[in-house]
Amino acid sequence: MPHQSAVTVLAPLPPGNRDRVLETLADLAGPGRSALAFDQHPGLHFARLLLVEGGRSPTGAEIGPSLLYAADLDGSADAHLRALADVSAEGLDRAFGSCTGYPEQPDPVGRTAWLQAHRIPEAAFYVNTVGRGVSQVLAEEGLRRGLETYLDEHRADVADLSPARIHAVLREHALTDPQLRFGTVSARRPPIWWRTRERAHLIAVPLVLLPVAPLVLLALPFVAVALRLHELRDVPDRERPDPAAVDRLRAAEDRVAPNPFAAVGFLKPGPFRAVLARVVLATISYAVRHVLNRGDLAGVKTIHFARWVYLTPERMVFLSAYDGSLESYMNDFIDKVAWGLNAIFGNGIGYPPTVLLLWRGARQEDLFKDHLRNHQALNHVWWSAYDELTALNAGSNAAIRTGLARRSLSDPEARAWLALL
Amino acid sequence: MARSALTTDRRRMRGTGPAPTPGAAPHRAGPAAAGTGAPPPVTGRRRGLDRADVQGLVGSGYGRLPEAVFLGLQVDDGAAGRTLLADLLPLVTSMADDRTDRALNVALSHPGLARLGMPQTALAGFSLEFAGGMAAPTRSAFLGDVGEQAPATWAWGGPDNARVDLLLFLYARSAEELTAHRDSVRQRFPAAGVREVVALPTTPVSPRDHLGFADGISQPEVTGLHGRSERGVALGEFLLGYPNAYGRRTRRPLLPAADDPGRVLPPAPRADAPDSVDLGRNGSYLVVRTLAVDVEAFWGHVHRWAARTGLPAEQVAAKMIGRWPDGTSLTVSPDQPLGDEPVDNAFRYHRDGDAAGLGCPIAAHVRRANPRDSLDPRPGSDASVQVNDGHRLIRRGREYGPAPGTSDGTGPEGDRGLHFLCLNANLSRQFEFVQHTWLNNPAFAGLQGSPDPIAGHHPPDGDGVFPVPADPVRHRLLDLPRFVRLRGGGYFFLPGVRALHHLAADPAHQSSVRDGKDLP
Ligand code: HEM
Numbered sequence: 001m002p003h004q005s006a007v008t009v010l011a012p013l014p015p016g017n018r019d020r021v022l023e024t025l026a027d028l029a030g031p032g033r034s035a036l037a038f039d040q041h042p043g044l045h046f047a048r049l050l051l052v053e054g055g056r057s058p059t060g061a062e063i064g065p066s067l068l069y070a071a072d073l074d075g076s077a078d079a080h081l082r083a084l085a086d087v088s089a090e091g092l093d094r095a096f097g098s099c100t101g102y103p104e105q106p107d108p109v110g111r112t113a114w115l116q117a118h119r120i121p122e123a124a125f126y127v128n129t130v131g132r133g134v135s136q137v138l139a140e141e142g143l144r145r146g147l148e149t150y151l152d153e154h155r156a157d158v159a160d161l162s163p164a165r166i167h168a169v170l171r172e173h174a175l176t177d178p179q180l181r182f183g184t185v186s187a188r189r190p191p192i193w194w195r196t197r198e199r200a201h202l203i204a205v206p207l208v209l210l211p212v213a214p215l216v217l218l219a220l221p222f223v224a225v226a227l228r229l230h231e232l233r234d235v236p237d238r239e240r241p242d243p244a245a246v247d248r249l250r251a252a253e254d255r256v257a258p259n260p261f262a263a264v265g266f267l268k269p270g271p272f273r274a275v276l277a278r279v280v281l282a283t284i285s286y287a288v289r290h291v292l293n294r295g296d297l298a299g300v301k302t303i304h305f306a307r308w309v310y311l312t313p314e315r316m317v318f319l320s321a322y323d324g325s326l327e328s329y330m331n332d333f334i335d336k337v338a339w340g341l342n343a344i345f346g347n348g349i350g351y352p353p354t355v356l357l358l359w360r361g362a363r364q365e366d367l368f369k370d371h372l373r374n375h376q377a378l379n380h381v382w383w384s385a386y387d388e389l390t391a392l393n394a395g396s397n398a399a400i401r402t403g404l405a406r407r408s409l410s411d412p413e414a415r416a417w418l419a420l421l
Numbered sequence: 422m423a424r425s426a427l428t429t430d431r432r433r434m435r436g437t438g439p440a441p442t443p444g445a446a447p448h449r450a451g452p453a454a455a456g457t458g459a460p461p462p463v464t465g466r467r468r469g470l471d472r473a474d475v476q477g478l479v480g481s482g483y484g485r486l487p488e489a490v491f492l493g494l495q496v497d498d499g500a501a502g503r504t505l506l507a508d509l510l511p512l513v514t515s516m517a518d519d520r521t522d523r524a525l526n527v528a529l530s531h532p533g534l535a536r537l538g539m540p541q542t543a544l545a546g547f548s549l550e551f552a553g554g555m556a557a558p559t560r561s562a563f564l565g566d567v568g569e570q571a572p573a574t575w576a577w578g579g580p581d582n583a584r585v586d587l588l589l590f591l592y593a594r595s596a597e598e599l600t601a602h603r604d605s606v607r608q609r610f611p612a613a614g615v616r617e618v619v620a621l622p623t624t625p626v627s628p629r630d631h632l633g634f635a636d637g638i639s640q641p642e643v644t645g646l647h648g649r650s651e652r653g654v655a656l657g658e659f660l661l662g663y664p665n666a667y668g669r670r671t672r673r674p675l676l677p678a679a680d681d682p683g684r685v686l687p688p689a690p691r692a693d694a695p696d697s698v699d700l701g702r703n704g705s706y707l708v709v710r711t712l713a714v715d716v717e718a719f720w721g722h723v724h725r726w727a728a729r730t731g732l733p734a735e736q737v738a739a740k741m742i743g744r745w746p747d748g749t750s751l752t753v754s755p756d757q758p759l760g761d762e763p764v765d766n767a768f769r770y771h772r773d774g775d776a777a778g779l780g781c782p783i784a785a786h787v788r789r790a791n792p793r794d795s796l797d798p799r800p801g802s803d804a805s806v807q808v809n810d811g812h813r814l815i816r817r818g819r820e821y822g823p824a825p826g827t828s829d830g831t832g833p834e835g836d837r838g839l840h841f842l843c844l845n846a847n848l849s850r851q852f853e854f855v856q857h858t859w860l861n862n863p864a865f866a867g868l869q870g871s872p873d874p875i876a877g878h879h880p881p882d883g884d885g886v887f888p889v890p891a892d893p894v895r896h897r898l899l900d901l902p903r904f905v906r907l908r909g910g911g912y913f914f915l916p917g918v919r920a921l922h923h924l925a926a927d928p929a930h931q932s933s934v935r936d937g938k939d940l941p
Pocket of ligand 1 (some may be wrong): 491539630632634635637638639640712714740744757770786787788790791817839841852855860875876905
């Protein structure tokens, strides 16, 4: 069972090439799909290419357009870039060929080096369930279907048995079926070196921070006052989203179970917000890495992967793969994790007014939805390894496997397990 | 002229009785008494709900008036449309007229509002979904109105049908009275400039729908709608101009106060816009979807799976709907209908022991149309109900076509179904969310490949499944056919009565129109 990694590549492009890149991306999303050969990368969950439009930062800096590649994958990011430079060469050359400094005569080594040079770090990376790889997700869906079919055909034969006995019958069936046999053994855990590293990180961070904790506590009231003063000066944007832009976004939304979301925005200017955003993201990064890594991002269970990335020190992008419609996604945000959204996005320009960062903000439904729409970016190319599986589905399938792998279950355990089918 | 009618009516209002309709004998319970004469000028701010300003359909489905017909009108000339509206105003039924023996309500589409001369700035105050209309390509994709259900195939409301700018809802006690009511409404249609382009007859209200089930049992309790002090869903979830589930007033068209010299419209809260009047207040978005129901296919599927599962056919059908034919909830009574009157509707799924759906399946129509306490956060909790209540609908549908087994002579088994009508203040978070995320979504609440068997989008011969949880092993009904087909529809706005008066008035005096911001 592999661990999961994120890859983010950001390549500036000359403004004059913008339209050409958009055309290329439209082709790569449609007729020219095979050039990117994403399906040739076994551990790739999701991949996307999007053109991030240029803009003027609040401090007046002119930022040009750039092309962004983001992938959620099993195993190491370096290996993915190497594979990409080889297997997806044609698509890469077409997409990034118009970017500044792309190799004239690209070969796998040159491409890999270029991609590596343009990789940017994720400030935080959320994985729905750490360790659950693509092959596992797909195999476990096959397992569920196999067991469902067996029950469809043999329900009358087993319905009078005890739940524990039915579990045993299903297990016997799986053992005799070569397609399902794998399901009688538990999924393996990520490699020991990886788990050790994670555990070390889990412990080391608090250890390092412990000595400064009293200082932080003392400073807190002052930070709160400073924050409130900043908030009172904030100007929320009142602009309504452009109907035509919303229509364009909607036309690309909700095609399959996991949908791509992208939002780009500038941070509020000044050192206070800059530091605050870094602290919040570091906290989130730690939390999603060690605590919120079992199918639940603080109450939201529809997110497969999410990341926060600094495009420049003043500008951030948020990318996620989520289930359902954007409307339901935004409602989940507002109803379940408004405080979490406020904490991060509240540092962005134009965000609905917050109170001490965590309160109000997203709860102002109309303002929040307009704000998201105003900052949403189109994902020009999107690829998913499983079009019809929601994160909940994948989790439920994994639980079916876990139960099947047990040699025997008690009646109550078996009853709960059978309810998954 | 509409404007003079408005002033005369206002003068009459100062008298003692209700304004008599010109030409009609002032009999007690007739349409004249039902009429809402021009409202007196607004003075000051009102705190509670002015029921005389809310069209009656919001408060009830007019169960006391079993006969109904809906007329769709195309307005080719704005002035003619305003004249018609002004002439209809005395007949319009408000929530305050709750004992009339006829009713008329008036809804408008976004293009219809433009036709009547609503200024562009006000038109832009409506929601994007309403402005674009239900037949817009992105809405069709979202709602699953594709393929055989695509707007291009519709009998009305689609791109190839005549435009419906105005939709009139007529109700009466008997067929004869409905005919008379309809004729008196039609008499007011101007000779030119407005055309009736669709008439949607309905089946007299009966205790059971075409599938044989009681409908219209569960409606949201709305705080302050009926003047009682019950705790329920926020008024602003259904009427514009009031705080919604998030304590905010949903966006709606506001006008400069100067555009309303007669002070017909209520003032907008200063926080939303200073010196403005509220054209949206007491109005609601009305969704109309004509859904043809294939009763034979439904019962054919039910009997096939009753035979295969060994369950009684009535129970299989009840599992798909989520209630017994008499309305008894499957959660309240999993094994047989109770015949209670009124039906228990205070139940919750998790709290009342049906978390796994052994009584009412998770995939059943009523459970997904209103999951109550079934979903996150913390199923079974009040917090779950609170989140759920951001997605409620007031349903006001009427059936059409002959009862099954009879024919109206139009076809072998008759064309029948439901004119599904629902009211909400936020199309995106309420109707569209329910249709898309709860009914159509094959992965609703962790299900796999299971759309709503009745009202969810799925291919006609697809591989949709309907799981029926059972202890210890579930049943699964496979090869779900499609029983329901969308034949027409649209997004409409059901304005408050004052707003109707404003719309009926000649816009010539309105400043924003003088500024040249008007539509053609
Ligand atoms: C022809 C199609 C349809 C049929 C035959 C049908 C039938 C029914 C029946 C028999 C009930 C139970 C009675 C009750 O609780 O009042 C019901 C409830 C309900 N239906 Fe439908 N329905 C249809 C379409 C729709 C659509 C399209 C929607 C929404 C988009 C919808 C939303 C609801 C809601 C919200 C409830 C109440 C659930 C509750 O509060 O417990 N229905 N329907």
